[in-house]
Amino acid sequence: xxxxxxxxSSLSASVGDRVTITCRASQSISTYLxxxxxxxxxxxxxxxxxxxxxxTGVPSRFSGSASGTFFTLTISSLQPEDFATYYxxxxxxxxxxxxxxxxxxxx
Amino acid sequence: xxxxxxxxxxxxxxxxxxRLSCAASGFTFSSYDLNWVRQAPGKxxxxxxxxxxxxxxxxxxxxxxxxxxxxxDNAKNSLYLQMNSLRAEDTAVxxxxxxxxxxxxxxxxxxxxxxxSS
Numbered sequence: 001x002x003x004x005x006x007x008x009s010s011l012s013a014s015v016g017d018r019v020t021i022t023c024r025a026s027q028s029i030s031t032y033l034x035x036x037x038x039x040x041x042x043x044x045x046x047x048x049x050x051x052x053x054x055x056t057g058v059p060s061r062f063s064g065s066a067s068g069t070f071f072t073l074t075i076s077s078l079q080p081e082d083f084a085t086y087y088x089x090x091x092x093x094x095x096x097x098x099x100x101x102x103x104x105x106x107x
Numbered sequence: 108x109x110x111x112x113x114x115x116x117x118x119x120x121x122x123x124x125x126r127l128s129c130a131a132s133g134f135t136f137s138s139y140d141l142n143w144v145r146q147a148p149g150k151x152x153x154x155x156x157x158x159x160x161x162x163x164x165x166x167x168x169x170x171x172x173x174x175x176x177x178x179x180d181n182a183k184n185s186l187y188l189q190m191n192s193l194r195a196e197d198t199a200v201x202x203x204x205x206x207x208x209x210x211x212x213x214x215x216x217x218x219x220x221x222x223x224s225s
Binding site for chain 2: 001032034036038043044046048049050053055087089090091092094095096097098099100101
């Protein structure tokens with residue numbers, strides 16, 4: 001099974017900060033990597049698919065990139081509505097796996 | 108508008124069974140692969156199972172050890188998850204999710220809470 005190692009597990013940041021979250025796959029998954037945002041009491045929201053494709057309606061301050069088995073989600077300028085938990089997900093093969101999540105908190 | 112509405116959750120004793128349902132609307136149900144995903148309280152997301160459009164192909168998380176069965180009824184626009192031999196660690200919110208993971212999961216249900224406790 002593919003393991004997804006997501007880091008950090010939590011971070012504190014302020015509005016306007018640049019935030020970077022990474023995921024490392026235990027083996028090659030090409031660019032089959034999705035990013036989700038989840039707020040308390042809500043279901044996950046798809047932000048980015050296939051590593052870097054921004055979903056319709058998602059602000060352009062969110063971006064994704066890939067380098068080999070390393071994937072990055074970047075929020076260029078953190079906004080108040082961005083405080084949430086973020087998950088990566090490999091979509092390459094079964095069983096599908098998620099990263100452990102990154103909670104972005106207000107400093 | 109795409110809608111996925113889960114039902115069937117509730118309190119069940121350890122060792123018991125439960126059948127979750129997901130009623131879909133707003134799209135051609137028979138054209139989409141589907142999945143179940145769960146989230147234990149305060150924990151991360153865990154993919155459980157996948158079913159293809161016709162139901163011919165199904166996958167499960169290793170952790171389920173054959174206790175859960177996914178199925179669908181395209182005539183009723185419904186997805187199901189039969190859960191047997193339930194354990195405390197199965198306590199979670201269970202989500203119905205549309206599409207293959209390679210497309211990204213844009214459509215999720217609101218979730219249904221399953222609590223396994225005596």
